[in-house]
Amino acid sequence: MVVNKFSGSNSSKVHSDLSMNGNRLSIILNYGCPYKCSYCIWKKHRLENYSSSPETFDYEYLFSLLSSGFFSGYVSVSGGGDPLYNINPGSTQSILLHRIHRFTQYFGYNLSIHTRIREFRIEVVNLADQFIVSYDDLNEKDLQRFVLFLKSRNKQVRLAKVATEEDYDYLRDINFARMHNFKITFYAKDRIKATWFSELKEKLENDYSRLVFMEKGNIHYYLLPDNKLYRDYSANVLAEILYKESEIG
Numbered sequence: 001m002v003v004n005k006f007s008g009s010n011s012s013k014v015h016s017d018l019s020m021n022g023n024r025l026s027i028i029l030n031y032g033c034p035y036k037c038s039y040c041i042w043k044k045h046r047l048e049n050y051s052s053s054p055e056t057f058d059y060e061y062l063f064s065l066l067s068s069g070f071f072s073g074y075v076s077v078s079g080g081g082d083p084l085y086n087i088n089p090g091s092t093q094s095i096l097l098h099r100i101h102r103f104t105q106y107f108g109y110n111l112s113i114h115t116r117i118r119e120f121r122i123e124v125v126n127l128a129d130q131f132i133v134s135y136d137d138l139n140e141k142d143l144q145r146f147v148l149f150l151k152s153r154n155k156q157v158r159l160a161k162v163a164t165e166e167d168y169d170y171l172r173d174i175n176f177a178r179m180h181n182f183k184i185t186f187y188a189k190d191r192i193k194a195t196w197f198s199e200l201k202e203k204l205e206n207d208y209s210r211l212v213f214m215e216k217g218n219i220h221y222y223l224l225p226d227n228k229l230y231r232d233y234s235a236n237v238l239a240e241i242l243y244k245e246s247e248i249g
């Protein structure tokens with residue numbers, strides 16, 4: 001596929017945007033997911049049926065995005081499904097993640113993996129510099145063992161919980177994060193009437209400096225499994241920049 005990084009009438013906008021800092025690239029992979037989270041957005045996503053694979057992934061476009069200088073910070077790999085689901089040695093998941101890792105290394109980016117899978121294999125863990133670990137309850141099976149294992153491998157760790165219950169013990173999770181110097185983020189559930197989330201935030205946000213209450217999504221650019229770059233995770237708004245020649249009307 002032919003890629004022209006700065007094609008079209010927006011080239012002056014592109015160059016002014018290129019001088020901005022803080023644009024993050026989030027690569028969304030989809031291999032399915034074994035969980036049934038009540039707040040799952042992916043399982044109703046319009047690209048839910050697009051599967052990721054080493055054969056269909058557009059490496060040329062990723063090369064173009066990473067070489068543009070537009071993105072900074074971590075490049076993250078997330079789901080759609082879960083990027084570590086069924087990642088056995090030699091699997092398509094493993095091949096694709098290794099290739100993405102090589103691209104990010106080549107351009108000097110650190111890689112961040114967002115997962116709910118507790119994956120203890122060192123060859124997988126060593127692909128990322130940071131792990132964002134989702135969970136429902138701090139006491140669920142293998143969670144604490146997994147994040148402490150990541151810490152022992154010198155990985156940055158951020159705990160990530162969608163806040164769905166008012167009576168959950170959020171302070172316990174914050175104390176655990178503080179004890180091990182992990183970042184921790186609580187996300188508001190989309191549909192929630194968020195009064196109590198705001199109250200929780202007011203009560204706890206000054207309790208620990210590495211704690212974030214996130215009421216809206218991240219400000220990322222999303223490379224989704226259809227190999228297009230979007231401004232939103234829902235894949236409704238194509239990014240105006242860095243698009244492919246084939247997307248120019």
Ligand code: SF4
Pocket residue numbers: 033034035036037039040041042043079080081082116
């Ligand atoms: S882990 Fe992610 S993809 Fe899987 S059900 Fe939960 S929210 Fe959905």
